[in-house]
Structures are given as structure tokens and as C-alpha cells.
Amino acid sequence: MTQVEHITEMEQRLDKASAAVMQLSAALDGYIAAQEAIRELDAYYGSREWKKDLADDEAGRLPQGMKRGVLSEDSIWNLLEDNKEMLARIKALTSEA
Secondary structure, three states: OOHHHHHHHHHHHHHHHHHHHHHHHHHHHHHHHHHHHHHHHHHHOOOHHHHHHHHHHHOOOOOOOOOOHHHOOOHHHHHHHHHHHHHHHHHHHHHHO
């Protein structure tokens, strides 16, 4: 490999890595901002309020066209598990650095 080829290859790696870091930074900003909402959903899931909301939904007391994914058995739980996995991945990555 010539010097020019080597520098060109390294430049391509720099461009690719820089783009990935910028994308991850933006995504991480959004993820950090979502943590408060995740804590609130964690407190809500399985609470008396959630159980009442679920019972009212099952009894038909909520508007039919209303979005209600938070009342499903899996939506919040799946999010909480995904969040735990993401935190574990971040912890593992930071412990390697």
C-alpha cells in the first residue's frame, strides 16, 4: 500500500467514525432526556393508578379511539427491559474504555 493509499484509507475511517460518533451523541442526548419519562412509566406500571386505568379501559369507560399502549401488559414492561439492556451495554462499553 502506498503512502497516499494509506492516508486515503485513514481519512475514510476518520470520516466514518466521526459520523458515527455524531449520530451516537445525538441519540444519547435523546436517550438521556427520556430517562425521566422512563422512571415515571416504571412508577406507573403496576401501580394502583395503572390498575384502575386498566380496569376502566376493560369496562369500556375510556374513549374508544384513545391510544392506550401504556395499558397493555407488555408495552411498558418491554420498554423497561430494553432500557435495562441498553444501560448494561453502556456500562460494559464504559468499563472497557
